Amino acid sequence: MTNSFLERVLSYRKRAAELAVGLLTKKLYDWFTSYVLYPYVIYLCGILWGGTIMTLVSLVTSLLIIEFYDWSQRDWLGIEAIKELKEYSGDKRVGRFTGWFLKKSEPVAFLFLCFWYDPFITTAYLRKGKFNGMTRRDWGIFYSSVLVSSSYWILACYMGITLVEWAWQGVKGLVF
Numbered sequence: 001m002t003n004s005f006l007e008r009v010l011s012y013r014k015r016a017a018e019l020a021v022g023l024l025t026k027k028l029y030d031w032f033t034s035y036v037l038y039p040y041v042i043y044l045c046g047i048l049w050g051g052t053i054m055t056l057v058s059l060v061t062s063l064l065i066i067e068f069y070d071w072s073q074r075d076w077l078g079i080e081a082i083k084e085l086k087e088y089s090g091d092k093r094v095g096r097f098t099g100w101f102l103k104k105s106e107p108v109a110f111l112f113l114c115f116w117y118d119p120f121i122t123t124a125y126l127r128k129g130k131f132n133g134m135t136r137r138d139w140g141i142f143y144s145s146v147l148v149s150s151s152y153w154i155l156a157c158y159m160g161i162t163l164v165e166w167a168w169q170g171v172k173g174l175v176f
Helices: 003-072 079-087 094-104 108-116 119-126 136-175
Strands: none
Touching: 003 094, 003 119, 003 136, 079 094, 079 108, 108 119, 108 136
């Protein structure tokens, strides 16, 4: 076993650990904000005030995560690796198709990322460059993704709360 082989193995293990910690931390944060904090604040404060509060929370936390991401200079979520697929020109058909899709459809990618992820993921994926701060275009993507993501999740939470309240009234009417 050569030193370079051992160094590569250790490098892969370190990278895997970094991704695991980054993805787990982000997943736990997303779960808490999406399924605990958002519904709780909207339930307490209503769709207008609760939605406004959570939009501001989303804006601030996503901005802090972007700042940390740029400061750390580490791709702890694998976003930069996925961005590199845009330039894939190898022999694999799937790789070429994925690269074509990613390259040709930024508006579709924007909406997909806004609905399934958060403003940080959307902005980090769609911005040009790597750990280089925010351009005017990036700020536009960021603010737009905050509004689209928050609006979508506010409505989803409100509809969920309304459905639970409606079901509870039905159960309460049957029992009492």
